[in-house]
Amino acid sequence: MPQQVPRLLIVFGLMIAGLVTARRFLIPKTFGELGHYRAAAVDAIAARKIKYAGRAACGACHDDIAKTHAGHRHAGVSCEVCHGPAAGHVEAPADVRPPAPRERGQCPLCHGYDPSRPTGFPQIDPVAHNPLKPCISCHNPHAPEPPRTPEECGACHGQIARAKAVSPHALLECTTCHEADKRHKIEPTLSRPSKPASRAFCGQCHAPEATSAKEIPRVDMAAHGEQYVCWQCHYPHFPELK
Amino acid sequence: MRETESQPQAERSGEAAPVDRRTFLSQSLPVVPTLLAVLQGGQPEKPQQTEARQLAESRGYKASEHNYAMGIDPARCIGCGRCVEACKTENDVPRDPFYFRTWIERYVVQTDGETTVASPDGGIKGFARITETGILRTFFVPKLCNQCANPPCVQVCPVGATFVTQDGVVLVDEEYCIGCRYCIQGCPYGARFLHPVTRAAEKCTFCYHRLVKDLVPACVEVCPTQARVFGDLKLRSSPLSRFMRHNKIQTLKAHLNTEPKVYYANLDGEVS
Numbered sequence: 001m002p003q004q005v006p007r008l009l010i011v012f013g014l015m016i017a018g019l020v021t022a023r024r025f026l027i028p029k030t031f032g033e034l035g036h037y038r039a040a041a042v043d044a045i046a047a048r049k050i051k052y053a054g055r056a057a058c059g060a061c062h063d064d065i066a067k068t069h070a071g072h073r074h075a076g077v078s079c080e081v082c083h084g085p086a087a088g089h090v091e092a093p094a095d096v097r098p099p100a101p102r103e104r105g106q107c108p109l110c111h112g113y114d115p116s117r118p119t120g121f122p123q124i125d126p127v128a129h130n131p132l133k134p135c136i137s138c139h140n141p142h143a144p145e146p147p148r149t150p151e152e153c154g155a156c157h158g159q160i161a162r163a164k165a166v167s168p169h170a171l172l173e174c175t176t177c178h179e180a181d182k183r184h185k186i187e188p189t190l191s192r193p194s195k196p197a198s199r200a201f202c203g204q205c206h207a208p209e210a211t212s213a214k215e216i217p218r219v220d221m222a223a224h225g226e227q228y229v230c231w232q233c234h235y236p237h238f239p240e241l242k
Numbered sequence: 243m244r245e246t247e248s249q250p251q252a253e254r255s256g257e258a259a260p261v262d263r264r265t266f267l268s269q270s271l272p273v274v275p276t277l278l279a280v281l282q283g284g285q286p287e288k289p290q291q292t293e294a295r296q297l298a299e300s301r302g303y304k305a306s307e308h309n310y311a312m313g314i315d316p317a318r319c320i321g322c323g324r325c326v327e328a329c330k331t332e333n334d335v336p337r338d339p340f341y342f343r344t345w346i347e348r349y350v351v352q353t354d355g356e357t358t359v360a361s362p363d364g365g366i367k368g369f370a371r372i373t374e375t376g377i378l379r380t381f382f383v384p385k386l387c388n389q390c391a392n393p394p395c396v397q398v399c400p401v402g403a404t405f406v407t408q409d410g411v412v413l414v415d416e417e418y419c420i421g422c423r424y425c426i427q428g429c430p431y432g433a434r435f436l437h438p439v440t441r442a443a444e445k446c447t448f449c450y451h452r453l454v455k456d457l458v459p460a461c462v463e464v465c466p467t468q469a470r471v472f473g474d475l476k477l478r479s480s481p482l483s484r485f486m487r488h489n490k491i492q493t494l495k496a497h498l499n500t501e502p503k504v505y506y507a508n509l510d511g512e513v514s
Contacts, residue, residue, distance in 0.1 A: 040420055045451060052330045052457075052463050114372070
């Protein structure tokens with residue numbers, strides 16, 4: 001055997017031994033156990049303490065409030081939305097007491113008027129709505145009543161009502177053309193009023209053979225507009241005049 | 243190790259022509275597995291279960307049986323910011339107005355086609371009165387880490403400090419992170435930040451510490467309008483599966499092939 005071979009072998013041996021030792025010390029114990037990461041990290045994250053106890057934990061002791069709460073409009077609003085994180089209170093009920101916000105600033109966080117909020121979500125103008133009076137003097141946050149919706153359509157659909165009032169259609173009631181379910185006043189986006197579905201509906205007044213007043217403009221329903229329903233081109237709340 | 247393979251080589255070279263490369267390689271091939279085994283030396287064969295995991299599994303929690311995801315219905319979001327507040331409290335996120343694990347954006351689309359997006363302080367204190375005029379439509383969109391099934395942040399991590407768990411949550415190993423910020427650059431959703439104290443990358447964990455205790459994430463717990471829905475994709479009876487059956491579902495930046503697991507219902511075309 002040439003002289004350099006055993007020497008090289010020793011060098012290689014030392015390098016491999018060094019590599020093995022380095023790996024043993026540098027790679028964390030649980031690395032690669034579940035994947036290309038430290039499995040112990042998952043456990044460390046899982047072991048963190050919770051701060052929000054969850055509504056089930058609240059209901060376990062405050063069953064009377066939970067029962068009232070569940071039957072009303074705030075049923076979906078968890079206790080800790082208003083009362084704050086309560087895991088500490090669950091552990092030591094006497095020592096840690098979650099706050100019960102009574103000031104006026106709390107409720108407008110959700111119920112202050114904002115056009116970005118979904119239509120139909122109950123909103124008030126905090127400046128104009130009974131100024132300086134705490135919300136809870138009239139409203140019970142655990143069992144709120146849904147607001148009374150005004151009878152007239154124009155209370156919500158003001159822009160349409162104002163345009164219609166100065167248009168040739170001013171004397172028509174909203175219900176002449178629209179049928180609105182009662183539910184529309186509580187959940188406006190979920191139950192929408194109907195719109196005339198056929199050309200014949202407008203034809204009741206605007207067809208040549210209609211028995212309506214003479215000054216109402218007539219149009220040949222068969223020849224005009226083809227497959228479209230009238231309101232797809234003409235805006236019925238402010239129809240153009242001849 | 244080396245002796246066994248070099249022995250025949252030395253003998254033959256002594257008596258006849260030197261070994262050519264082909265013979266050397268083919269003869270030394272069988273030794274490779276043994277060599278690798280030595281290199282692996284020190285790594286335990288059987289996974290050592292830590293106490294925490296044993297405890298979780300004794301409660302019947304098996305990570306591989308879950309695949310968590312979130313559904314968001316922007317049409318229900320009222321922009322109250324309770325989710326942002328709850329997230330910061332639950333996860334000790336720094337209170338500064340530029341560290342967020344989840345935040346709410348307000349979109350204002352004007353009649354001239356101009357769209358403005360704002361998220362003052364992440365929406366934690368709600369939103370101020372709109373000042374724009376000529377508004378065509380306006381709405382809120384909650385955002386958070388999309389917990390991608392194909393996460394670019396995990397791909398770019400040079401040390402394996404961020405990873406996807408067996409239950410489909412992207413986590414950061416705070417101790418192992420070297421703070422290089424590659425993942426923060428790599429995230430197309432801007433969902434990561436560098437924690438000012440630990441100097442490690444931080445992000446939404448879907449409140450992993452709550453999931454293993456059978457609780458929903460803090461933001462889902464406090465959402466007063468159920469704009470956020472949480473559930474298990476592997477479970478047909480989970481609220482999320484129902485949400486996904488009944489809504490038209492979109493994801494953010496789907497063209498990037500990150501396979502996000504935060505599903506938005508009936509999302510406006512302006513949102514990205």
